Amino acid sequence: EDEFYQSPRHDKSLKRERDDDNEWEEERYTDGVKWKFLEHKGPVFAPPYDPLPSNVKFYYDGKPMKLSPEAEEVATFFAKMLDHEYTTKDIFRKNFFKDWRKEMTSEEKAIITDLKKCNFSDMSEYFKAQSEARKKIKEENERILQEYGFCIMDNHRERIANFRIEPPGLFRGRGDHPKMGMLKRRIRPQDIIINCSKDSKHPEPPPGTKWKEVRHDNKVTWLVSWTENIQGSIKYIMLNPSSRIKGEKDWQKYETARRLKKCVDRIRNQYREDWKSKEMRIRQRAVALYFIDKLALRAGNEKEEGETADTVGCCSVRVEHIKLYPESDGQEYVVEFDFLGKDSIRYYNKVPVEKRVFKNLQLFMENKEPDDDLFDRLNTSILNKHLQELMDGLTAKVFRTYNASITLQQQLKQLTNSEDNVPAKILSYNRANRAVAILCNHQRAPPKTFEKSMQNLQTKIDAKRDQLSDAKRELKISIYLGQINNISKKKAVQRIEEQLMKLEVQATDREENKQIALGTSKLNYLDPRISVAWCKKFGIPIEKIYNKTQREKFAWAIDMADEDFEF
DNA sequence: TCTCAAACTTAGCAGTTTGAGT
DNA sequence: ACTCAAACTGCTAAGTTTGAGA
Numbered sequence: 001e002d003e004f005y006q007s008p009r010h011d012k013s014l015k016r017e018r019d020d021d022n023e024w025e026e027e028r029y030t031d032g033v034k035w036k037f038l039e040h041k042g043p044v045f046a047p048p049y050d051p052l053p054s055n056v057k058f059y060y061d062g063k064p065m066k067l068s069p070e071a072e073e074v075a076t077f078f079a080k081m082l083d084h085e086y087t088t089k090d091i092f093r094k095n096f097f098k099d100w101r102k103e104m105t106s107e108e109k110a111i112i113t114d115l116k117k118c119n120f121s122d123m124s125e126y127f128k129a130q131s132e133a134r135k136k137i138k139e140e141n142e143r144i145l146q147e148y149g150f151c152i153m154d155n156h157r158e159r160i161a162n163f164r165i166e167p168p169g170l171f172r173g174r175g176d177h178p179k180m181g182m183l184k185r186r187i188r189p190q191d192i193i194i195n196c197s198k199d200s201k202h203p204e205p206p207p208g209t210k211w212k213e214v215r216h217d218n219k220v221t222w223l224v225s226w227t228e229n230i231q232g233s234i235k236y237i238m239l240n241p242s243s244r245i246k247g248e249k250d251w252q253k254y255e256t257a258r259r260l261k262k263c264v265d266r267i268r269n270q271y272r273e274d275w276k277s278k279e280m281r282i283r284q285r286a287v288a289l290y291f292i293d294k295l296a297l298r299a300g301n302e303k304e305e306g307e308t309a310d311t312v313g314c315c316s317v318r319v320e321h322i323k324l325y326p327e328s329d330g331q332e333y334v335v336e337f338d339f340l341g342k343d344s345i346r347y348y349n350k351v352p353v354e355k356r357v358f359k360n361l362q363l364f365m366e367n368k369e370p371d372d373d374l375f376d377r378l379n380t381s382i383l384n385k386h387l388q389e390l391m392d393g394l395t396a397k398v399f400r401t402y403n404a405s406i407t408l409q410q411q412l413k414q415l416t417n418s419e420d421n422v423p424a425k426i427l428s429y430n431r432a433n434r435a436v437a438i439l440c441n442h443q444r445a446p447p448k449t450f451e452k453s454m455q456n457l458q459t460k461i462d463a464k465r466d467q468l469s470d471a472k473r474e475l476k477i478s479i480y481l482g483q484i485n486n487i488s489k490k491k492a493v494q495r496i497e498e499q500l501m502k503l504e505v506q507a508t509d510r511e512e513n514k515q516i517a518l519g520t521s522k523l524n525y526l527d528p529r530i531s532v533a534w535c536k537k538f539g540i541p542i543e544k545i546y547n548k549t550q551r552e553k554f555a556w557a558i559d560m561a562d563e564d565f566e567f
Numbered sequence: 568t569c570t571c572a573a574a575c576t577t578a579g580c581a582g583t584t585t586g587a588g589t
Numbered sequence: 590a591c592t593c594a595a596a597c598t599g600c601t602a603a604g605t606t607t608g609a610g611a
Contacts, residue, residue: 298604396606
């Protein structure tokens with residue numbers, strides 16, 4: 001009702017059109033004239049009748065009979081309803097039969113004279129089968145999951161992540177991939193290597209086929225592997241994130257990051273010292289490490305040219321990817337980064353850096369072509385070797401994990417207001433999460449329907465605002481009239497205010513999230529114990545932060561962390 | 568030291584399901 | 590009951606890291 005009778009001022013699109021077009025203002029509608037011009041495309045019709053497959057038969061008087069499409073269509077309507085009791089009622093049957101006969105050819109009409117002699121059961125079965133088919137597919141998927149989706153590892157039944165072999169198809173790749181369009185070929189049993197324990201019941205290859213190999217390597221975690229034909233790399237079937245083996249690894253990862261926390265000051269001092277080193281390789285290493293630490297860049301392995309899209313990370317950044325500004329927007333020593341990173345996602349950032357870094361960058365860029373490596377004396381293995389010496393288990397990506405987690409913790413501290421209600425606290429959480437996603441450059445394409453859905457939300461908010469002022473006015477009137485029972489009116493105002501707040505929070509959250517993907521950091525970079533502790537501290541149900549899958553993945557953390565966990 | 572294979576984590580997207588709001 | 594957006598899931602590409610072998 002609301003929507004239909006909404007006055008034009010609620011409809012933003014209409015309002016804009018009227019503003020844009022002065023003629024509108026001149027128009028007057030009188031004497032019952034509703035409009036002067038109307039144009040549209042008309043309605044969309046129901047799809048035409050698709051005749052039944054020839055093996056689905058209609059029987060009359062016990063004999064199969066081919067119906068004309070018109071008669072058949074009407075017959076299918078009856079057949080689809082056959083299970084309902086009303087199809088046994090005389091009136092229903094009488095009306096149906098009368099109307100059905102109208103659709104028949106004269107031959108059919110001559111033969112089909114008695115509804116009692118009609119047998120629709122074959123047709124009915126067909127439709128039942130069709131709707132069952134959907135259910136069957138679901139059930140079959142469930143059965144396959146139960147049979148192939150689990151394994152036994154060390155006395156536990158563990159979920160497998162990707163137990164289906166990747167189907168053949170045309171390779172797309174991300175970004176400007178030189179191999180896009182190539183055929184990804186079908187994987188056969190003779191391509192497959194099975195890994196399982198010697199004393200287990202080995203999986204059987206399909207009849208008449210053989211596995212490439214069955215091995216028993218308990219130093220690795222994969223169950224199945226094959227070589228993919230596009231890049232020639234190996235693909236694996238491994239366990240689900242909820243499994244012990246993945247959970248422990250995840251925990252270990254965050255523990256390493258926490259160890260970095262203890263010595264990060266030392267390491268930072270060290271690389272700052274190294275900016276002054278006499279040796280070029282050490283300076284380059286130190287500047288690269290500074291970027292990895294400050295900007296959460298990825299290590300940046302070198303890649304084989306022509307095999308993959310041209311993307312870079314820290315160590316593989318080229319001269320053409322950065323610009324130096326001794327001064328920009330009132331800030332000194334500004335570096336502008338612009339390159340394609342993992343998945344061909346653009347990294348664009350303009351940041352002030354320390355003077356020494358800036359001077360070093362100028363030095364590194366001297367006498368180089370745009371497509372030369374910025375860090376020509378550095379690669380990931382040199383960098384990681386150095387990091388290994390600074391701390392046991394330290395690699396470039398630990399900095400990403402560390403900086404992501406520490407940022408979440410610090411942002412949560414800063415943004416959470418204990419007075420807030422639950423939705424407002426969750427907004428704070430999302431904002432903290434967002435800060436991390438921005439740091440790690442986790443982007444997404446704006447959802448296809450973003451603009452529209454934002455508009456819809458705005459319409460809702462406008463309507464809610466009006467509703468609120470109406471409710472307030474009513475309250476005022478009732479106070480003015482000295483009505484004592486205005487409690488319900490007060491409550492109404494309060495309720496609407498809350499609803500409005502919620503909508504506004506939602507709009508803010510959505511707008512801020514337009515191009516940012518929160519999932520990746522949540523799943524891979526943020527120590528879940530920080531979130532668990534935060535939930536406990538502020539009485540937020542963990543379900544508000546983690547869905548079922550995530551709770552399974554982070555079961556170890558939910559078990560482990562109490563409210564004063566410190567990363 | 569370099570190269571390459573292997574193993575494992577991280578990543579965004581498309582399609583589907585769920586659920587909130589009316 | 591219905592609609593639309595949000596949430597979720599599956600998928601698999603694209604990274605990082607390690608270590609063996611030349």
